[in-house]
Structures are given as C-alpha cells and as structure tokens.
Amino acid sequence: MKPQQQICEVMAMPPRVDKQTFRDAMSTLAAAVNIVTTDGPGGRAGFTATAVCSVCDEPPTLLVCLNRNASVYDTFSDCQSLCVNTLADGQSDLSGIFGGKSDMDQRFAAADWTTAVTGAPVLEGALVSFDCMISKRVSVGTHDILFCEVASVRKQGEVGSLVYFDRAYHQLKSR
Numbered sequence: 001m002k003p004q005q006q007i008c009e010v011m012a013m014p015p016r017v018d019k020q021t022f023r024d025a026m027s028t029l030a031a032a033v034n035i036v037t038t039d040g041p042g043g044r045a046g047f048t049a050t051a052v053c054s055v056c057d058e059p060p061t062l063l064v065c066l067n068r069n070a071s072v073y074d075t076f077s078d079c080q081s082l083c084v085n086t087l088a089d090g091q092s093d094l095s096g097i098f099g100g101k102s103d104m105d106q107r108f109a110a111a112d113w114t115t116a117v118t119g120a121p122v123l124e125g126a127l128v129s130f131d132c133m134i135s136k137r138v139s140v141g142t143h144d145i146l147f148c149e150v151a152s153v154r155k156q157g158e159v160g161s162l163v164y165f166d167r168a169y170h171q172l173k174s175r
Contacts (some may be wrong), residue, residue, distance in 0.1 A: 011055045030165040035098045036064055037113075038123040040079030044121060045072040046107055050142075051163050052084055060150040062130055066142045071101070073144075081118035081133050082148060085126040089160035089171035094123075117151040127161050129154045167175035 017025075031050035033141055038045055051065035062084055076082070087095060097110045112124035116131040123129060134147035137146075160173040 013067075028165075030163045030170070032127075033092070033095050033162045033164050033169070034064075035085045035087065035094055035123055035126075036066075036076075036082055037085060037123070037124050038076055038082045039078040039115075039119055039121055040075070040081065042075035042078040043104065044060075044108060045075035045104055046098050046121065047072045048095045052086075055147060061135070062132060062148045062150060064067070064146045064148060066146060067143050068139070069142065074145070077137075077144075079120075079134070081120045081151075082129070083116070083118070083120035083122050084130040084132065084148070085123035086128045086130075087162040088125060088127040088156060089162050089173065091125065092162055092169045095162070095164075116154065122154060125172070126154070127156055127157070127159055 026035050032052065034049045035046050036052070037048050047066070049064060049066070049071060052064055055061040055063050064082065064084060066073060094111055100109050108121065113121040114124060116122050116129070118131050118133055120131055122131060130148070130150050131152040131154075132150050134146050135149045136147040137144050138147070158174060160171050163170050163172055
C-alpha cells in the first residue's frame with residue numbers, strides 16, 4: 001500500500017488595510033482612558049493607554065498593550081508589576097500629561113498617589129485601579145502585550161468615566 005499523497009492548497013492572504021484606514025476605523029471604538037503606572041528596578045513610570053481590556057476572570061487578568069517605541073518601554077520591560085488606573089470623568093488633564101513628553105517627576109506631581117499590594121503607583125480619585133502582577137509578555141507588530149493578573153482593585157463610587165471616542169474625550173455619568 002502506497003502512502004497517499006497529501007495535497008496542500010496555498011491560499012493567498014487578502015491585502016492588508018492601510019495604516020490610516022485602520023486608525024480611522026479604530027477611532028469609532030469608544031475606550032476607557034487609563035494611566036498605567038509602575039515603580040520597579042527602572043524607577044517610577046506611567047503612560048496613557050486605551051488599549052486595555054479584560055482577558056478572563058479566573059484568574060482575574062487584564063491585558064495592556066505597550067508600544068516598543070514608547071519612552072517608558074525600557075522601564076516597563078524591567079518591571080514585574082503595574083497598576084491600570086482608569087480615569088474618572090474629570091481627569092482628562094492627566095491623560096494629556098501622561099501621554100505627552102514631560103518627565104516622570106512632572107507627570108506624577110500632577111496627582112496624588114498611593115500604593116496597594118504590588119507597590120505600583122495607584123492614582124487617588126481614579127474611577128477604578130487594578131493593581132497587577134505581569135504574568136506574560138507577547139510581542140506583536142510594534143507592541144508588547146502585557147498579561148496582568150489582578151492582585152487588588154480599588155473602585156470609586158458615584159463617579160463617571162472618561163472615554164476616548166472619535167479622537168476626543170467624552171464623559172459618561174453613572175446612573
């Protein structure tokens with residue numbers, strides 16, 4: 001009996017959408033605005049991020065996307081913990097500060113901070129803060145995806161959320 005020959009079809013990949021078309025489409029997805037912070041071997045650092053989402057609840061895990069060209073990349077690549085601080089409706093100024101080119105001392109001087117379980121900076125007045133240990137890192141394209149197991153949560157009551165939609169900030173009020 002002769003082995004059967006396997007036939008493999010080579011499928012051509014469809015053309016990719018261009019970068020600007022993708023960015024324009026992504027601007028139609030509303031996203032919470034977050035300040036992601038750490039304080040590890042490389043020092044204290046933070047950046048603004050909308051690329052944050054839930055992965056699963058057992059164990060409670062978030063993912064955070066970090067551009068490898070970001071000024072904070074080296075600091076975050078050396079750390080084991082971080083805090084995802086989701087901004088409340090009146091904190092849009094912090095998003096600009098942490099998304100800009102100011103030095104870390106200036107960024108952190110713009111708000112009040114505490115720590116929780118991991119030692120990462122927790123923003124006072126944030127809508128919610130997820131204090132996390134980084135459990136896995138995966139590189140895709142220009143970014144690293146940080147998988148973060150949640151060690152503790154701090155949540156404000158009765159405040160609204162800051163979201164980014166159509167390239168602008170919007171405030172969502174709680175019921």
